[in-house]
Amino acid sequence: MILEATSPLIAVVFSVLVGSLLMVLVGKSPVQVFGVMFRFCLGRADSFGTILFKATPLIFSGLAVGLALRAGILNIGVEGQYLTGAILAAWVGFGVKGLPGFVHLPLAVAAGMVGGALWSLVPALLKVRRGAHEVISTIMMNYIAQHLVHYLIADVFMDKMQMPIPGLGSARVRTPLIAKTAMIPKVHGLLALLGIALPKHTYANWLLPFGVALAVATYYLVWKTPFGYEVRSVGHNPGAAEASGIRVAETRLKAFVLSGTIAGLVGLSDLLCYFGYMDVDFPKGYGFTGVAVALLGRNSAAGIVAAAFLFAFLDRGAEGIQALASVPMDVIVILQGVMILSIVVAAEVVGRYARNLQRKEAARG
Amino acid sequence: MSSLKRAAIVLLAMTLLVSMAAGCARKAEEAKPAEQKPAEQAPPAQAPKPEPPKKLKVGLVFDVGGRGDKSFNDMAYAGLEKAEKEFADKIETKYLEPSAGGENREQLLRLLAEDKYDLILGIGFLFTDHVAKVAGEYPNVKFGLVDGFIADLKADSNVRCLLFQEQEGSFLVGAAAALKTKTNKIGFVGGMKIPLIEKFEAGYLAGAKYANPKVTWKSEYIGTTGDAFKDPVRGQELTNAQLNWGADVVYHASGASGIGVIEAAASKKKFAIGVDADQTLTAKPEQQPYVLTSMLKRVDVAVYDTISLLVNGKFEGGYKIFGLADDGVGYAVNDINKELIKDIEPKLEEIKKKIIAGEIKVPFDKPTLDEFLKNLK
Numbered sequence: 088m089i090l091e092a093t094s095p096l097i098a099v100v101f102s103v104l105v106g107s108l109l110m111v112l113v114g115k116s117p118v119q120v121f122g123v124m125f126r127f128c129l130g131r132a133d134s135f136g137t138i139l140f141k142a143t144p145l146i147f148s149g150l151a152v153g154l155a156l157r158a159g160i161l162n163i164g165v166e167g168q169y170l171t172g173a174i175l176a177a178w179v180g181f182g183v184k185g186l187p188g189f190v191h192l193p194l195a196v197a198a199g200m201v202g203g204a205l206w207s208l209v210p211a212l213l214k215v216r217r218g219a220h221e222v223i224s225t226i227m228m229n230y231i232a233q234h235l236v237h238y239l240i241a242d243v244f245m246d247k248m249q250m251p252i253p254g255l256g257s258a259r260v261r262t263p264l265i266a267k268t269a270m271i272p273k274v275h276g277l278l279a280l281l282g283i284a285l286p287k288h289t290y291a292n293w294l295l296p297f298g299v300a301l302a303v304a305t306y307y308l309v310w311k312t313p314f315g316y317e318v319r320s321v322g323h324n325p326g327a328a329e330a331s332g333i334r335v336a337e338t339r340l341k342a343f344v345l346s347g348t349i350a351g352l353v354g355l356s357d358l359l360c361y362f363g364y365m366d367v368d369f370p371k372g373y374g375f376t377g378v379a380v381a382l383l384g385r386n387s388a389a390g391i392v393a394a395a396f397l398f399a400f401l402d403r404g405a406e407g408i409q410a411l412a413s414v415p416m417d418v419i420v421i422l423q424g425v426m427i428l429s430i431v432v433a434a435e436v437v438g439r440y441a442r443n444l445q446r447k448e449a450a451r452g
Numbered sequence: 453m454s455s456l457k458r459a460a461i462v463l464l465a466m467t468l469l470v471s472m473a474a475g476c477a478r479k480a481e482e483a484k485p486a487e488q489k490p491a492e493q494a495p496p497a498q499a500p501k502p503e504p505p506k507k508l509k510v511g512l513v514f515d516v517g518g519r520g521d522k523s524f525n526d527m528a529y530a531g532l533e534k535a536e537k538e539f540a541d542k543i544e545t546k547y548l549e550p551s552a553g554g555e556n557r558e559q560l561l562r563l564l565a566e567d568k569y570d571l572i573l574g575i576g577f578l579f580t581d582h583v584a585k586v587a588g589e590y591p592n593v594k595f596g597l598v599d600g601f602i603a604d605l606k607a608d609s610n611v612r613c614l615l616f617q618e619q620e621g622s623f624l625v626g627a628a629a630a631l632k633t634k635t636n637k638i639g640f641v642g643g644m645k646i647p648l649i650e651k652f653e654a655g656y657l658a659g660a661k662y663a664n665p666k667v668t669w670k671s672e673y674i675g676t677t678g679d680a681f682k683d684p685v686r687g688q689e690l691t692n693a694q695l696n697w698g699a700d701v702v703y704h705a706s707g708a709s710g711i712g713v714i715e716a717a718a719s720k721k722k723f724a725i726g727v728d729a730d731q732t733l734t735a736k737p738e739q740q741p742y743v744l745t746s747m748l749k750r751v752d753v754a755v756y757d758t759i760s761l762l763v764n765g766k767f768e769g770g771y772k773i774f775g776l777a778d779d780g781v782g783y784a785v786n787d788i789n790k791e792l793i794k795d796i797e798p799k800l801e802e803i804k805k806k807i808i809a810g811e812i813k814v815p816f817d818k819p820t821l822d823e824f825l826k827n828l829k
Contacts, residue, residue, distance in 0.1 A: 137559060140555065141555075233676070233677065237645075237676035237677070241645065241646070241676070259580060288558075288585075290555065357555065367646065367677065368578050368678065370555075405551055406551075406556065406559050406563060407563075409548055409549070409551075409560070410560060410563040410564065411563070411567070413546065416518060416548075416549035416551060419551065
């Protein structure tokens with residue numbers, strides 16, 4: 088029992104050991120590198136704020152993937168869904184003017200959710216009506232989203248108010264600025280009440296508590312409601328679910344679109360708290376990381392939140408060891424991959440071993 | 453059982469959070485929150501012994517593609533390297549590569565600023581907003597920004613925008629392409645479809661039409677994201693398509709993707725024109741005879757220049773423009789392509805003089821290109 092409870096911890100320790108091996112191979116002192124990494128991540132207020140900020144999109148992304156997974160759907164399309172969500176939210180943000188903040192911000196967030204939902208509706212319908220496999224259709228939808236969003240940014244919405252000297256420098260490829268009323272406030276005030284002073288230039292915002300609340304809500308939805316029961320039945324055994332009177336197609340459609348709706352929130356932390364516009368530099372890859380987050384978190388609400396923080400921690404650590412321990416970027420990317428892989432493997436191995444042990448004990452007793 | 457596991461995960465996450473929070477809280481007590489103890493940031497193994505003449509610290513953050521693109525980023529690195537060699541006893545340098553878009557760039561700039569760097573260089577226009585923001589918070593740190601334009605800078609600002617007139621250099625290599633083509637067909641491969649790269653395209657096409665009115669062209673872009681600057685496979689495909697259409701000179705402005713462009717052209721024994729660096733010298737030996745010339749964009753000069761100003765205590769904010777007149781852009785002549793372009797060099801020099809004198813107004817985007825072409829007729 089103790090072994091099982093500490094399995095995540097063992098996994099992290101194991102990944103540090105494997106990472107150390109890699110550091111030795113590239114001629115760095117592992118003690119120094121990991122020393123810098125942990126001191127940097129755990130000992131600085133700005134690292135704390137940055138980790139909170141980096142975890143936020145991953146929580147939504149992990150929850151979106153996780154919810155679909157419950158219904159037996161592998162939603163690889165979170166990537167495209169959050170881009171369409173973000174561009175729609177941006178459009179509401181800069182296109183609508185004169186609303187007070189308490190209307191404008193929720194409207195922009197809702198627009199993000201609608202954008203994600205709409206983009207997931209296509210593969211969802213293709214799946215339940217025509218049986219098109221969602222992995223293929225969502226990957227294709229990702230490509231379409233990526234280029235559609237670029238087209239919208241570069242050719243339709245591009246901010247014409249930027250004034251570089253003609254022929255010198257160049258206009259940024261970005262949308263007009265989003266109105267202040269649609270920007271998400273930071274959580275600095277809240278944390279100050281708890282005695283934590285975050286530096287001004289970190290961007291932890293209210294989407295984080297919202298994401299944690301959403302994690303609790305999805306837990307409730309999946310485990311405590313009739314709809315959640317249907318979703319799980321369909322995910323486990325669609326045939327049996329059908330036989331017991333559950334409408335499989337309808338349940339799948341709902342779960343898929345709900346997943347897309349959550350996916351629509353992924354990009355909003357960056358969009359509405361950090362950038363204030365959407366440009367060609369908008370972060371990519373949250374959708375794919377979300378798959379890893381959901382799997383690493385074993386698709387439990389708490390696990391997803393924890394995994395999101397772990398990824399954020401590694402990401403912030405990467406900034407630290409690059410800037411302060413001079414580890415080259417390529418090695419860092421390999422290090423991150425190796426560490427995540429060993430965490431997954433170690434958690435699995437230790438968990439299984441512990442379960443076997445328990446089973447034996449139970450048999451004996 | 454599974455609830456136990458979940459409890460464990462939650463516990464772990466909470467310990468992590470609490471220890472982070474505790475770390476911050478402690479910090480808040482010890483010192484002002486925004487300020488960090490320098491001793492904690494400098495890795496022990498790296499910190500040099502405190503010598504009496506303090507070295508200036510110069511940091512550089514790369515653009516998409518990073519080192520090894522044999523083009524834009526490597527040029528910046530060359531400038532940094534040269535400065536390091538020249539001012540070895542006066543400066544120490546460091547370079548970083550962003551891992552992802554957005555906030556990551558800002559964090560890297562900020563980490564350098566907090567680490568008491570004296571000059572921080574952002575390579576690429578994607579740094580525009582990030583440099584503007586961080587520079588505002590660290591008025592005592594100097595910043596250099598390549599390709600980016602920040603409004604309202606003055607000589608006493610702490611930001612120096614290093615801007616290039618790429619269209620002028622592109623005009624010359626366009627003329628070179630049009631004078632060298634046998635099929636009267638030329639190609640252009642751009643990286644990411646953004647106004648910056650359209651400057652290269654506009655200058656190139658205008659120069660070609662100016663030097664040879666019979667010329668026609670195909671112009672393609674690799675993609676719409678930053679990845680378009682590091683996709684040599686796609687660069688090769690697009691180039692092959694243009695060569696099959698009949699083009700025999702292809703110019704690229706696509707960063708590391710251009711490696712594929714040069715490879716495609718060389719394997720069909722047609723000409724490629726390099727960009728940013730003198731890419732004859734970075735190409736493989738068997739490809740070198742097929743690199744007609746390169747549009748030089750002397751990012752290395754801009755980087756070196758900025759560092760040397762700092763070292764000499766003459767750093768000035770504002771805008772520094774690199775054009776044909778001061779050899780900030782141009783076309784490459786080296787031992788390998790010397791013979792190749794000997795016959796067209798007088799013509800190129802003549803055009804160059806006209807541009808510098810202002811007799812030719814080089815277009816820099818689609819509308820000005822259209823106007824230029826209309827006036828040619």
